[in-house]
Amino acid sequence: NEITSEQAEKCIQQIYYRRTTFNDNDMRKSICGSLKHLGSDLYTSPVHFLHELIQNAEDNFYEPSIIPCLRIELNHGYILLSNNEQGLRARDVFAICSLAVSTKTIEQEHIGEKGVGFKSVFGASNEPMLISHAWKFHFHVPGLDAMSYITPLWITDKDLPKCISKQISTFPQYTHLYLPLKFQAHTSEANSFLDQVIKAVDPCILLNMRQLKKLEIVDERQNKVTIIEKQFIGSTKLEEQSSVTFEDFTFLHLSGSVIRLHTSTGYSTFRV
Template sequence: MMTKNTSLRRCIEDLSSKNTDYKYPEQAINQAESLKSLSSDLYTDDVRFIYELIQNADDAQTVHIILAILDNKYLIIGHDGQAFNEKDVEGLCGVNNETKEKDLDKTGYKGLGFKAVFGKSDYVIIYSNDEFFRFDSSCPIKWNKQWGTDDQQAWERENDRQFIYSWQINPIWTTANEIPSIIRSYLSSKIKQIHVANIILLKHVERSCIVIDQLKKTTIYVSFFTKYFSTNILYQSNRCCIH
């Protein structure tokens, strides 16, 4: 069981090592292209990724959920439910190894459903138990010289192909000092209300603002979210009119 003093750092670093251990560059590229298609095509509507994250919050025995947009670009979906444990992190970093598939009381699917967020963002921070890790498309992996060339640029020239890898399943341990100060300050101000948060650098912030406002009015979601929309979801934004 996850306690206040239990760190996820070792789990995250082990997963990062395992999930980037490719035998050939082509293996990394093929997996990356498949995950990119999954994130973009599986959930094509703008509201779905928000719905999936709120489902995951519901499964964590949440009482309150907060949605906020900070600095005109970061969407925060935070809640006061259970902190992440190692199985939860493993679920986020996989596709088929869901931690909830045998629990009929749980509505979301952390791994597969979470991938919807990568259709809307290339940079996602996870906050849990006062710790951070992230999924970051701009973070390269160490080039393996056993792949036959000394560096990535040489391989790309020789093969006339861009090297990419599945950053969506590569969790990166992140210190608090690496987190933007506006996010740290906000989480500190909500320390009693936010135990876990998804912090998403949005590609299209205006569209997401509209979607969040429409979400509480959409019939297909109202039955599931009634208990939150009535009193417990708080919308905050320094740009959009979300109430």
């Protein structure tokens, strides 16, 4: 359901109050230890957060009339992800601001965990910022302790960085995640990290997606735009064999889909 900016701000302030006034020291230490692990130590790959966010985009809800798309903009000091989903719900915000809460259900056949997966962004940024309709908040780590990983801070439009304000104002209905990098801008470390992020976007990742149809990678450092788009061509089946035996199982009348991936270098067709 749609909520007002005032309601969203009140919700964020309530979460902030609960996080900052939690005084059970033993429990707080235990939670902080788990949060540190989730926030930056859980994944061995420095760009694993990108796979988590792509999976979250796949799991989001979309209007039937639009083509689900994730835009990834990279510049010397930040990454901005913009997704044309329906927008964050209150339950999503609570999951993001909790230790290990998921909004995904078995019935949805989703892989990712919106709350858990979001924690991986702290491997790239100490101040991730989320803008989605009425919701506008960010995190700041390290704070007083690791509870800062789940302690949201409300922001206003004047707090939005100028470098992303144009994209946000152009697509106000999108959900935007702004990640100012941990690394100093214009350094070899930052450029190496951003290069790894770009390489991590494998065009074939869309083959495993049911909803997400388009990835747009915008490298502002080189004024380069790469678009990967999936097109469903039709159904297919194994003509030569009506059944296939694998180990102790027999599969009858296997069928699949013909998928075409369009990139800047042309297109490839797959049977999946």
